[in-house]
Amino acid sequence: MAFQNALLPPTYDIRSTIATMPSFALAAAANPLVQRSAFRLATQQTSGALPRLFSTIATGGLQRGAARLHTTSGLHASAIPRSVSAQPSYWTPLGRAIGLSPYTGLLQYRNFSSNGGISRNMLANLEAAANRNPTSPTAQNAFYQVLLKANMPAIIVERYQSGRYARNQAVEEAYVKALSLLTANKTVDIGTHDGHSSGLSQGQLQAISQAVAANAHGGNIAVSARGSGAKDGPIHVVVDESIATTIFKWIRFFLVFGFVCYLSLIVVSMVVESFNTLKRTGTARADAEVKAEAQKARFSDVHGCDEAKEELQEIVEFLKNPDKFSTLGGKLPKGVLLVGPPGTGKTLLARAVAGEAGVPFFYMSGSEFDEIYVGVGAKRVRDLFAAARAKSPAIIFIDELDAIGGKRNTRDATYVKQTLNQLLTELDGFDQSSQVIILAATNFPKLLDKALTRPGRFDRHVSVDLPDVRGRLAILKHHAQKIKMSEGINLQELAQGTSGLSGAELENIVNSAAINASKNKSMFVTMRDLIWAKDKVIMGAEKKTMVISEKEKLMTAYHEAGHALAALYTTAQPMPLYKVTILPRGMSLGHTAFLPEMDKYSWSSSDYTARIDCSMGGKVAEEIVYGNDMVTSGVSADLNNATDLAFQMVASFGMGGRELAPMDFGSRYNQLSSATKELVEREVQKLLTVSYDRTRELLKLKRKELDLLAQALVDYETLDKEEVLKVIKGEKLTDRIKMPRSGQMTIPRPPNPLESLPPIAGGQQGEETDGSGGPPPPPPAPPASV
Numbered sequence: 001m002a003f004q005n006a007l008l009p010p011t012y013d014i015r016s017t018i019a020t021m022p023s024f025a026l027a028a029a030a031n032p033l034v035q036r037s038a039f040r041l042a043t044q045q046t047s048g049a050l051p052r053l054f055s056t057i058a059t060g061g062l063q064r065g066a067a068r069l070h071t072t073s074g075l076h077a078s079a080i081p082r083s084v085s086a087q088p089s090y091w092t093p094l095g096r097a098i099g100l101s102p103y104t105g106l107l108q109y110r111n112f113s114s115n116g117g118i119s120r121n122m123l124a125n126l127e128a129a130a131n132r133n134p135t136s137p138t139a140q141n142a143f144y145q146v147l148l149k150a151n152m153p154a155i156i157v158e159r160y161q162s163g164r165y166a167r168n169q170a171v172e173e174a175y176v177k178a179l180s181l182l183t184a185n186k187t188v189d190i191g192t193h194d195g196h197s198s199g200l201s202q203g204q205l206q207a208i209s210q211a212v213a214a215n216a217h218g219g220n221i222a223v224s225a226r227g228s229g230a231k232d233g234p235i236h237v238v239v240d241e242s243i244a245t246t247i248f249k250w251i252r253f254f255l256v257f258g259f260v261c262y263l264s265l266i267v268v269s270m271v272v273e274s275f276n277t278l279k280r281t282g283t284a285r286a287d288a289e290v291k292a293e294a295q296k297a298r299f300s301d302v303h304g305c306d307e308a309k310e311e312l313q314e315i316v317e318f319l320k321n322p323d324k325f326s327t328l329g330g331k332l333p334k335g336v337l338l339v340g341p342p343g344t345g346k347t348l349l350a351r352a353v354a355g356e357a358g359v360p361f362f363y364m365s366g367s368e369f370d371e372i373y374v375g376v377g378a379k380r381v382r383d384l385f386a387a388a389r390a391k392s393p394a395i396i397f398i399d400e401l402d403a404i405g406g407k408r409n410t411r412d413a414t415y416v417k418q419t420l421n422q423l424l425t426e427l428d429g430f431d432q433s434s435q436v437i438i439l440a441a442t443n444f445p446k447l448l449d450k451a452l453t454r455p456g457r458f459d460r461h462v463s464v465d466l467p468d469v470r471g472r473l474a475i476l477k478h479h480a481q482k483i484k485m486s487e488g489i490n491l492q493e494l495a496q497g498t499s500g501l502s503g504a505e506l507e508n509i510v511n512s513a514a515i516n517a518s519k520n521k522s523m524f525v526t527m528r529d530l531i532w533a534k535d536k537v538i539m540g541a542e543k544k545t546m547v548i549s550e551k552e553k554l555m556t557a558y559h560e561a562g563h564a565l566a567a568l569y570t571t572a573q574p575m576p577l578y579k580v581t582i583l584p585r586g587m588s589l590g591h592t593a594f595l596p597e598m599d600k601y602s603w604s605s606s607d608y609t610a611r612i613d614c615s616m617g618g619k620v621a622e623e624i625v626y627g628n629d630m631v632t633s634g635v636s637a638d639l640n641n642a643t644d645l646a647f648q649m650v651a652s653f654g655m656g657g658r659e660l661a662p663m664d665f666g667s668r669y670n671q672l673s674s675a676t677k678e679l680v681e682r683e684v685q686k687l688l689t690v691s692y693d694r695t696r697e698l699l700k701l702k703r704k705e706l707d708l709l710a711q712a713l714v715d716y717e718t719l720d721k722e723e724v725l726k727v728i729k730g731e732k733l734t735d736r737i738k739m740p741r742s743g744q745m746t747i748p749r750p751p752n753p754l755e756s757l758p759p760i761a762g763g764q765q766g767e768e769t770d771g772s773g774g775p776p777p778p779p780p781a782p783p784a785s786v
Contacts, residue, residue: 118150130165137168144174153178290387292360292394297351303478304471304503305345308464312336312353315437319357319393322435333460334427335438337401337453339445340464343504346441349464350397353439360394362387366403369419377404377419385426385436393435401440402447420449427457466502468599469495475503479510486524494530497578499596501537509533535579539593540586548589550714555622556582556590557713559634562621563592563614564709564724565702566695572609580709581718589634605655608645609691615642616688616695621706624699646687647680656683702728715739 123146130136130143144156156178159165299309318325318332325332338346354361364384369377388394398404404419427438440458442448452458467475473495480491498506512533517525536542548556560580567575578595585591594614619635650656651666665672665680672680699706705728712719712727715738723733 118146122146123150123152130159134164135166137166137171140165141168141170141174144171144178148174148177148181151181153181157182290362290364290383292362292387292391295351295355295361297348297355299352299356301478302345302348302352303474304467305349305464306471308338308349308462309352311460311462312349315353315439316356319359319395319435319437322393332437333458334456335440335458335460337445337448337458337461338439338441338464339461340443341466341502342443343502344464344466345503346464347397347399350395350439350441353437354395354397357393357395360388360391362394362396364396364398366398366400366405369404374415375418378422381419381422381426388436389434394437396436396438398438398440401442401452402444405440405442405448405452407447407449408451420452424451424457427452466500467506469499471503472498472501472506475506476510479507483510483514484524486526489525489527489530494527494534496597497595498534498538499599505537509537512536535593538595539579539581539591540588543584546584548584552589553582554710554714555626555632556634557710558621558625558706559618559632560590560592560713561706561709562617562619562695562699563638564617565699565706565728566617566620567592567594567610567614568724569698569702570610570613571694571698572613573604573606575610575614577721577724579718579720580713580724582713583717588637605649605653608649608653608655609687612642612645612687612691613695613698615639615645616692617699620692620696620699624696624703624706642688642691643684646684646691649687650680650683656680657686659683 126143126146130139133139140159144159147153147156156174160167160171160175160178165171299313302309314332315336338349340346350363351361362384364380369380371377384396388396404423406420408417408420438458445453445461448458453461473491476491476495480489494509498509501509509530510533513525513529516532517529520529522529560582564577564580567577575594576596578593580590580592582590592614615638618638619631622631622635648666650660651669652664654662654664659679660683665676669677669680708730709719709724709727712723712733716723716733716736717739719727723736726733
């Protein structure tokens with residue numbers, strides 16, 4: 001059936017309503033005689049088709065052949081007609097069956113039909129008793145139990161939901177059973193009652209449908225006598241989803257929606273990026289204007305490279321007074337190449353030249369020219385030189401020139417050489433009257449193309465080497481002016497002990513010392529802070545939190561003691577010992593540092609032999625103390641260093657035996673014959689074997705000193721050269737505090753010399769004051785373990 005009115009859905013089936021009606025109601029609805037006679041007054045008083053239909057249904061039980069009038073017991077004031085079918089049943093209000101507002105009123109008078117062997121009189125008596133005692137849960141439960149046996153659960157549900165009668169656990173259990181029975185009965189009724197089960201004809205069903213449609217404001221209902229589920233009478237099922245299912249569906253929706261949005265964002269980003277790539281053609285940065293920089297650096301800020309400053313003074317004079325050099329027909333070089341190791345101040349020199357001359361300074365690194373797009377490097381070279389010519393006199397400085405000026409190869413592609421070719425073209429076409437100077441810096445001059453370093457381009461090479469002791473002292477004094485230093489600091493001693501360090505490393509030492517002093521809440525930077533910073537740069541940072549067992553610590557102490565004794569007592573050439581420590585520093589568990597007091601530029605065969613002996617000292621010491629089977633893997637770095645030195649002596653320095661000619665084998669080692677290689681390797685092994693035997697004999701003679709030094713290293717962890725000499729002589733280090741084997745180190749508080757003085761006026765007895773009324777200052781820190 002289908003509703004044609006907007007108030008009722010077109011899929012509504014009247015048979016679902018008829019199926020919930022009792023049989024006597026259906027019979028009454030089909031009998032027009034009862035409609036006209038019994039309930040005419042109710043029909044006239046009630047407006048609407050649905051109340052008339054309900055009245056007709058209620059009175060229809062008098063008409064059918066199986067219907068009878070039953071009179072209730074004396075407890076009832078009147079009787080309600082009820083049909084008796086083959087299976088006794090109870091009736092449910094029509095409004096509740098079709099989904100209207102639930103029926104809340106109680107039927108005070110009932111007509112019970114016999115069911116399950118329970119008589120009507122028993123049911124009437126129990127109901128009367130339950131009504132007389134509404135506050136007694138026992139009476140209610142007795143009535144409910146009989147109703148359950150009579151298969152009348154609807155009455156139990158109706159009475160329980162009214163809230164007028166007492167309840168207890170037994171009553172609640174009966175109510176639950178009634179609900180379960182009622183639910184089961186409704187399920188069965190819906191599936192079994194249809195147009196045929198009601199026994200109504202097609203005309204009778206049509207009359208009922210018209211009555212229901214009249215209540216629906218004139219809607220027409222088409223009723224089919226066929227069973228539910230047929231083509232003309234489909235069954236519409238609505239699944240009632242639980243809250244958990246609904247939440248799961250929403251979560252799944254948001255997850256899928258978020259994933260789709262994420263994929264869409266990625267796709268859009270890729271599309272936008274591809275459009276931008278095609279649009280800019282890789283030259284967005286190259287199209288930017290090259291800007292000059294104003295430099296504040298001066299030659300007074302550059303130290304440790306006086307010769308280089310003197311050569312660059314000519315560039316400054318040319319930029320300031322070009323007529324001075326052109327009167328005699330001379331001309332300055334177009335390009336100046338600064339060559340030297342990293343950290344020696346090449347970039348600072350170029351900035352100082354621009355600052356002294358007061359001209360614009362154009363800076364660019366070699367790695368900034370080329371990109372992944374072809375032609376960008378050449379375009380940037382052209383733009384750089386064009387901008388410099390526009391603001392001449394000017395200085396162009398190209399740092400890390402080897403990045404673009406490397407040697408060309410015939411196998412290289414054309415686009416690889418475009419940047420270098422453009423640079424060569426700009427240098428050739430550079431007019432001397434433009435007053436533009438090109439400075440460049442590199443750490444590897446051998447890698448540069450010869451066409452770039454020929455005369456007429458970068459034809460002047462200025463070497464910027466590591467500073468000597470005077471240069472290091474000047475650098476330390478320059479950087480010391482920027483920090484607060486205490487009195488009594490000997491920078492000369494620090495300069496002598498930093499041989500081989502560059503200006504950048506010296507600046508790092510001063511800066512690290514200032515940071516360490518600030519961390520220790522000191523007012524000034526002391527010599528102890530500078531020594532701590534120097535050791536950190538030379539030997540590496542300490543690893544104080546590293547957990548090492550006592551056995552490994554003692555083994556490391558013997559290893560480092562072997563290095564130190566081999567350096568002090570080697571028969572070749574004693575090495576300048578600086579410090580010995582068993583604290584893990586850098587990549588090693590211990591460290592033995594050597595530092596010459598003055599700069600050394602040439603090394604003899606005895607010097608290299610002494611270094612090999614020192615490298616063998618650690619392995620030999622472990623063998624003497626623990627045996628050959630207990631030598632640790634810590635000797636690998638020492639053997640590698642010794643082998644490299646021995647190979648250089650034989651292959652590069654001509655310090656091998658007489659079986660080898662005085663020639664360079666190292667640079668052409670791969671081209672040598674097998675026999676010559678074998679001779680070289682034999683000489684290397686001979687040097688190493690002789691050094692090993694010599695060191696073993698030395699440490700056997702110095703076994704006592706070896707034990708003393710190893711024990712002192714375990715007690716103090718770090719010893720300098722003077723302390724090492726005291727220890728091996730058997731003297732005690734009275735000014736040092738032994739490191740605890742376990743737990744934290746306790747520092748004894750020094751005696752206060754003011755305790756014997758009388759108390760200060762205004763202060764209490766035994767209280768130290770500093771004039772500010774605050775607490776006494778903390779005791780001085782102990783000397784550092786250096």
